[in-house]
Structures are given as C-alpha cells and as structure tokens.
Amino acid sequence: MNASTGSKSLADQVARLCYSHFDNLPKKGKPLQGREWTIVAAFVQRTAKKVNSNLSLKVVSMGTGSKCVGQSKLSHDGDLLNDSHAEILARRGFLRYLYHHMEMAASGKESDIFVVDPKTRKFTQKEEISFLFFSSHTPCGDASIIVKEPMKTESGCTEEVLQPTNGSISHRDEEPPLKLPRLEIQDVHRTGAKCVEGGPQDLKHPGIDHHIVGALRTKPGRGDQTLSMSCSDKLAKWNILGIQGSLLMNFLSKPVYVSHIIIGKCHFSQSVMERALITRFESAVNQIQNTKFMQHKPEISQSQLNFRFGKQIDDENCQVQPCPSSIIWCACPVKQLEVAVEGRKQGVTKKTQNQSSCHLDICKKNLFKKFLFLLSKFQVDDLPMHLKERRTDIQTMTYNQVKRLCTDYVQMWEKVRINILPTWTTKPTALTEFTVSLAANS
Template sequence: MATADDIAQLCYETFKALPRRGKPEPGREWTLLAAVVKITQCANSDTVEREVVSLGTGTKCIGQSAMSPKGDVLNDSHAEVIARRGCIRYLTQQLHRAVSGRGSDVFCRAAGSGKWRLQPGVSFLFFTSHTPCGDASIIPMTDRQPQPCPTIKSDQGTAGGSVKRKPKSGTVLKNSKRLCREEQLADEEKPDDAQDSEESSQDCEPSPSPTEPDIHRTGAKSVQGGPADPLLPRTGYHTAGLLRVKPGRGELTLSLSCSDKLARWGVLGFQGALLSHYLEEALYFSTVVVGMCPYSPESMQRALYTRCSHVLDLCAGFSVRPPVFLQSKLEFPFSQAQTELQHTAGQGRITPCGAAISWCNVPDQPLDVTASGYKQGVTKKDLGTAKARSALCKVELFHSFLSLASATKASALPDSLRKNSLESENSGPCVCLLASRRTDLHTYLDYKEASEAYQQAWQQLRNQAFPLWPRSDRNLLLFQ
C-alpha cells in the first residue's frame, strides 16, 4: 500500500506538470493544494494503482454580498473545496460513460433500479497540503512544530519538487511581534480577512516558553447563534468542536470551514445530492493524508470524525465512516513557509496567490483557473455570461448532471428521477409498467430535494450533530 509520502509526492508531481497559468510566483506568492486520488487494487495481484483524478489550489472565499442567484460564481475557492468539486466533474463524466454503455473505470451496475456502485477494488483518498481550516487547525504547539515558520533548512530549495522540512536545532525567535503577525497569516483563511486588520496590528504576547502551552489558531469564526471563542490567552483562545465560517474580503461569508465540510462528507459522502440519485451508496474517503505542516492527529480525529460519530438512524446507503489519518514528511513547495525561505530582497511583500487552479481527469476542459469566483482574465463585460463561468460553479455542475440524466434511457433512470405509469395494451387485460422522466423537476433546488435519501441523511446529521449549520438561501438555488 502507498505511504503518505508516496501520495504527497504523486500530488506534488501532478501539480508540477500543470501549465504555468494560475500558479504562484516563486518566492513571493503561496497557496494550498488538495487532491482526490483514486486507488485501484488490481484483481488477482498485489498491484495497487494510484491516480490523481482531481487537484485544486486556492485560499480565497467571496463575501455574502457577492453570491449569485444564477449559480455562476464560485463561493468557496479553498483548495479542499476545489478538489472535491473537480472530483464531482470526474464522477459525473464516469457515470455518463457508464449509462452510455462505454464502460467506466469507476462504476458498475448495482442491484437497485438505475443505481450504480464502485467497481471492486476501487476507493478514493483525500490529500491536503495543510491541515484543513477551522476545527482541525486548533492544535497544540509542540517542540516539533514551532509556530508558525521556524528557521529551517530544506533538502531541496527549488519550487519544483516536494520538500522535507526539519527545524534547525537551537532556533531563536528574535522578534515576538513579527512571529505573532506571521501566526495570524499562517491560517489559510486569513488572506481574505480584511476585517481582522485592526486585530492583526495589535501587539502580541511573546512566544510561550515550553512550560506555557499554546495552540495554533484558526481565522474561521464560529457560526452565528452558537457559542463564541473565549479569546483568552494561549490554550483558552478557542473553543474546540464549533462550526465555523471562513472569513471573506471585509465581510462574513456563508462558507463553512474545510474541517466542517470534510466532517459532513464523512457522513453524507463527497458525491453530493445530485449524484446520489445514481449511486447505491454514498462515496467516502478511505484515507485523509496531510502534507508537512503543523498537525495533530487528535485534532483531525475530533474535527473530521468524532463530532459526527454518534449520529444514528441514517437511511440505507449512508453511514459514519472514519477515515485513516496520515501525515507526510514532504512539504508543498509553494507553502507559506517554503515561499518565505525562497523569498529574496526586491520581490515585494509575500502574499497568498489570488488564483485558484482546478484540474481533473475529464476530456473536456480539464484545467480551470479562476479568480474571485470567475474564470481568470475575464473582462467586466463578460460577467454574467457563460464565458465568465468556472466549470466548477453550481450551474455548470448542474448542467453536467442534466446532460447525464438526458443520456440515460428513461427505463434505466433511477426511481427518484422517473415516474411510472400503468398502461393497458390495446384495452386488453395485459397491463404493462411504463417509465418516463419526471416533469415536475425544473430548478437546481428541485433536483437536490428530489434526492430524498440524501436529504434524509442530511437532516439526521443536522439534528444530531450540526444543528447550527446555516441553511442555504433558497433564492440562490432556483436557477435552471
């Protein structure tokens, strides 16, 4: 079986092979990377094939006021979300191949009418170069993980390959104010958080001594209506286990933290409501691998699994699936820490990269580069048109799903997408069952709500684990 380093290296090499467009400027810009890896255990052998099927980079979110009722803007461009959305593109294309009779590397027919399941030996793994923002990032500092960017020597100084980080023994942190400023920027959600500029400019306490425990902090804020962080010194700053929203550009967002989203995918699956129409069972990540960064297996377990482990009475096809948590010793070459090491005088201020890159293994437009929720480089006159849309935005994923449904014969549609009627043949005693497509489904919201098993599982998860999870504005889901 592949090691965590094998997975990290595969993801970094896949990123390296992509075109230059959208990538950070070495030594000045940094970003985060996430990927979905398909694992295939070959039949009758010990051979295991590993393939990156979706990869994403990004650190940004848009504010609530910038969200579009047309579904044509990417609300959340954090790497984890980009990678998962790219994976949905990949899965939709694989289902399209399956229903068209062209064969799929991922799916085979299931017993249920119009349903599909994973091929034997196929599973999916999730990789992220950094601990997910939100609850999983609230972790204790240790001697092995000085905060945030120790003076280190890298085995490779280039931006091309993965890097092993080793703290330099006897490191002296000379400027406590600079260290605290770096700590606030180290969270991947901080770059968008213009509203925190006043807090960031305040003097910080000196770094705690080894006898004074402290924690890494997250910029994600607890959801409205729930308990707030106490903001006490050191370990009393945060309350663990809370749902959190990502900060945006000077305003609140409606995007839940990546920790919360991964926890949700661990119960509902990462396939989403639309693809659940076609699948016999939800799809879960068997393993979550994190690159070299501040990391705590206990915090990952708490944030991504324990908070939901007590959820009961889920309908058939859904369950609480704890993934295996692993960490690699290889660091992403475009991490903030590596960017600071490569920074040279005259390059200007180190900053997070403004672009988000998506690549997935599909034949049509596999590479998708965006900025501020739209395709990178679009002009103002293109906004609101198909030319400006990312292939990952809701309306584009919805249209891909509608294309899948159209390619499926009416008799082979999942029950949730067809209506059955009895018809007497030639007015005789023989009555046959005719299948036809439902005509009462029109909007994106209609199709999501028609995925009844998924919605029931989501209601159980909300009731038992996440009652404060904000509900989506229906007016943002009525596009066609």
C-alpha cells in the same frame, strides 16, 4: 511492513504523486515563487489489481487556493464559486470526474469506477476502486486548532500539554519550583475560521484558551463574513453523507466516501484531525445513521514531504502573501484545467461574466447542466424509478427543487442538521432558485 510503516509510505507516495502532478500543470494560476503561497488538494483514485496485488494510484482531480467570497457578493444565478479553498475545488473537480464516468456507463461504455446494478439501475462503485483525499495543509477550522510544541525555558524545563478535555483544550496548572522562572504561556495554532453565530464562541483569552474546540466555524472572507463552512466541517459532513452531494446521489446505490485522508508536512496533530473530522460528532451520528449513510472513518496520516509553494510552517510572521488565483483540474476529456479569481474564470470581465462560455465548469450552474445531460443519456426504462416518474418535469425544475429529488439524502441531511450540525449556515433560498437549459450547455 507494519501498518504504521505502510501508512507513512502511502502518505509520502500520494504526496509525491500530487506534488509532481501540480508541477506538471501549466504556469498560469500558480503562486509566484518566494512571494506567494497556496494550498493544493487532490482526490486520488486507488485501484487494487487482483492479478499481482499491486496498487495503482492516479490523481483524478486537483484544486489550489485559500480564498472565499463574502456573503454580499453571492450570485443568484449559480455562476460564482462561493468557496475557493483548495479542498472544495478539488471536490468540485471530482464531481465532474464522477459525472464523466456515469455518462460513459449510461452510454453503454465501460467505466473504470462504476457498474450498473441490474435491479435498481443505479451505479455501484467497483470493489477494487477506492478514493484518497490529499491536502498539503491541515483543513481550516477545528482541525487547525493544535497545541504548539512545548518551548524550553531558561531552566531547561518544558511545559506538558494535555489532550482536550470536555470539549476544550487545557494544560496542567502547576507552579514550577520556587527557584525556577515561570514556564512560558502555552499557546495553540490559530485558525482564521470564525465560530458560527448561535453556537459556542471562542473565549479569545491569551494563549491556550484563545480558541474553543469542537465548534462549527465559517471561513473568513475579504470584507464581509462568508457563509461557507470551514473545511474541517465540510470534510466531517462528507464522512457522513458522502462526497457526491445530493444531485449525484440520485444515480448511486451508495454514497462515495474516501478511504484515506493524507495531509502534507505542516502543523499537524493526529488526535486533533480525528476529533475534527470524526469523533466530535461520532456519538450523535450513531443515533441517526442507517444502512446507506453511515459515518465513514477514513484512515488519517501525514506525509513528511514539503510543498514548495506552501506557507512557511516555521515562520508565522512570514511576509509571503496568499496567491489570489486558484487552479482547478480534473481527469475529464475536455476542459481539464481552469483558473479562477474571486470565484470566476480568470480574465472574465463584468461585460462577459453572464455569458455561459465564461462560467467555470465546476460552478453550480454547470454542474446542474451536467446532471440534466446525464439524465438525457439514459433510456427511460433504465432510469432509477424516482427519476423515471419525474423525468419530464425535471427539465423545468429549479436547482433547489432538483437537489431535493433524492429523498434518502435529503432526509439524512435534515437529521444531521437537526441532531449534529444545528448551527450550520443556511444560504438564502433565492441563491438556488435558478434554472438551466441543456441548449445552453457548452
């Protein structure tokens, strides 16, 4: 089996596993067949078995959805999901999964994915464990700006499409023979994500020059514009800084990266995906990366299996509507499945939305609680040094203050912001100044 065949085989295997997992979830939160569509994304754990060289695959987190909250509706209490795109929800479920395994290891139980470094007291990912990322659809933003397939004209000719050049998509400007009709205007698939203010902007010309490529983008929202970056941009960031974020990085010796990114059957371009997630930032990253944070270059491939609730890829005028709800699932012993609508747990009312029992387990506030709970599971002498010194203070710190405890991560993120992602949106600091109490942890 050659590498290409193996990649295709793995892509279909992962897609089939994820679609089957989705089908086995309860009906609540799923799209209405024939009337609604959604996107499904998942993190898949791959275990290499040393005995017989076989691979074991299992879904460890999953998310569905395509909605986002506008900036005027953001919560100052960390109890609302700003971004409910499937990719982001799957990642948040994956954070819960990592917390669960860290809690096991900290309690002296064996974890499937982590070992403790005896010198640093930090967690290290086991060599035989790797993680794959799957999405039924190309990520919104730069990865979705794909040149459409050439269309035949009356003469039977097709228009030749060239690869992006110098940061923009172009096509060959040639006149057809005089006796033949002009070729139809070449076009690109559109993304709803908008270029960030202060950076390069879309030309919005007809056809192929509607979008520019390589620009940072924010997701569209219902009503006002969002502050959430496109999934293409977030995946690119995760390839540099890891999936785990700043809180979990306090306990890790190295970032957690994905080894493969697999996309389901949809509009897809290998070169565009590589540009959006890796190469558009590659030269700049090379100037600032270090031994801990280095741009990871996952293998990218596509499955040819359809998602039965996916948006019709051959009919852009399809009247099927996006599903308003989102499903979040993770392989944890409690609260495996949750359903969200407009960033909150389905069924929550204005009267109950401030009750801790009504908050989604993947919201900022509850993930912050999981960090403090994990901290409490350690004996003082077993904590990483920088946490041991601040252990008492941390309990009263704000979310924003705790996010800055891992100086390695913070310094690298600041370098990335300045040198690579200067127009990345900044949310008001007031949105991260909340505190939590472990006594309120449910």
